[in-house]
Amino acid sequence: MALNKEKEMVIKQVITEDYAVYNGDSMEVIPELIEDKSIHLSVYSPPFFDLYQYSSSPRDMSNCKSYEGFMENYEFLVKEISRITMPGRHSIVHCMDIPIKGGNGFIDYPGDIISMHAKHDLVYSGRRCVWKEPYRIARRTMSIGLKHAQVIKDASICNVAGADYILDFRKKGDSDPPISHSKGFSEYSGSNPPPQDLVDKYSGWEDNRTNRLSHWIFRHLASSVWMDINIDSVLAYKAARGSDEEKHVCPLQLDVIDRCIDYWSNPGEIVLTPFMGVGSEVYSAISKGRRGIGIELKETYFNQAIRNLKHAKDRYLKTQGDLFAKENSDTEPASTHKFRTCKRKEEINYKEGGIKLNHCNLGWDLTMSVEEKVDRCNRCFYYSAN
Numbered sequence: 001m002a003l004n005k006e007k008e009m010v011i012k013q014v015i016t017e018d019y020a021v022y023n024g025d026s027m028e029v030i031p032e033l034i035e036d037k038s039i040h041l042s043v044y045s046p047p048f049f050d051l052y053q054y055s056s057s058p059r060d061m062s063n064c065k066s067y068e069g070f071m072e073n074y075e076f077l078v079k080e081i082s083r084i085t086m087p088g089r090h091s092i093v094h095c096m097d098i099p100i101k102g103g104n105g106f107i108d109y110p111g112d113i114i115s116m117h118a119k120h121d122l123v124y125s126g127r128r129c130v131w132k133e134p135y136r137i138a139r140r141t142m143s144i145g146l147k148h149a150q151v152i153k154d155a156s157i158c159n160v161a162g163a164d165y166i167l168d169f170r171k172k173g174d175s176d177p178p179i180s181h182s183k184g185f186s187e188y189s190g191s192n193p194p195p196q197d198l199v200d201k202y203s204g205w206e207d208n209r210t211n212r213l214s215h216w217i218f219r220h221l222a223s224s225v226w227m228d229i230n231i232d233s234v235l236a237y238k239a240a241r242g243s244d245e246e247k248h249v250c251p252l253q254l255d256v257i258d259r260c261i262d263y264w265s266n267p268g269e270i271v272l273t274p275f276m277g278v279g280s281e282v283y284s285a286i287s288k289g290r291r292g293i294g295i296e297l298k299e300t301y302f303n304q305a306i307r308n309l310k311h312a313k314d315r316y317l318k319t320q321g322d323l324f325a326k327e328n329s330d331t332e333p334a335s336t337h338k339f340r341t342c343k344r345k346e347e348i349n350y351k352e353g354g355i356k357l358n359h360c361n362l363g364w365d366l367t368m369s370v371e372e373k374v375d376r377c378n379r380c381f382y383y384s385a386n
Ligand SMILES: C[S@@+](CC[C@H](N)C(=O)[O-])C[C@H]1O[C@@H](n2cnc3c(N)ncnc32)[C@H](O)[C@@H]1O
Pocket: 024, 025, 026, 027, 044, 045, 046, 047, 048, 054, 055, 059, 060, 061, 062, 249, 250, 251, 252, 253, 274, 275, 276, 277, 278, 279, 280, 281, 295, 296, 297, 298, 301
């Protein structure tokens, strides 16, 4: 039987010692392939409802018909993130307020994400705000409300160059092992690096109490506002554009991801992104001596991610010596986790109780009755697309 590409759970996969990446729908791949309490850290940007449309696939969350339907689907994923995250460890979500079409204000997307995580044992632990330069945002979005000419004419419809928010959620429980920075911080990602005299004097400094370089970096990472994220610190992405896409994918800045990985994980640990795009979170994880798992629905982005990941291990070799040798030399590998390969290749076509559900299992719960599943399917955006 010919396989229907849209219905295969994993269309392509690449599994190496350092990473496992799957071209598929994260709503299916995570429940099927990722074990309970196996992830040390997740870092990701979810789709921003319909602000950017990445593809025409009905599985693409940005194609949900309503914000409520979108959040319902996203909640299914958050529940899964809670299941797979180790106790005491973190899930970091990059997001922003979503402008409502026609200049009708903003949706408080970060607020809704916070409420949703609270329902699933993921404790909101604060946010970092990434400052955006208004002129750049005005050029990128062509928003009238950010034009100087508009403030001269009528400021009543001017708005804000919205910040990005880095939301931090901690899974209930105690972290074992702890996230231990036993040698202090020495790496910093951002356009305002530590003063050279601190770098010269304190690199390799043994006493954490007096290591002023580590204190300087820590104070910047712990700040509620990150002013010096280099907006251009992104991986190659333009070649990945598909013909069905309205706008380019907007990769997350490596400066942001690097900080999260440095702060909330130990070398050798596993970092997940359910929305991999062109591979940024997995790339940063590997370049920093961690292991990565990424899932991406769109084939052209997935292929670009594979190209980008080929260079991940070289990232620091040119400038900073062999980071891997340095970080892992005196420690046991933190994770011996074996990445799983998807073996399921049949069409997903459920028949239960005589009712044919031509459907993925998106949004299903193991405890649901057939009737509840049918009801869930009838309300799903996939259903209307089928
Ligand atoms: C905000 S972008 C992430 C960009 C990524 N952080 C990077 O730096 O490239 C969201 C991504 O989610 C993907 N996506 C949307 N729905 C998905 C789904 N159900 N499963 C997996 N990926 C999905 C989109 O194709 C898009 O690449």
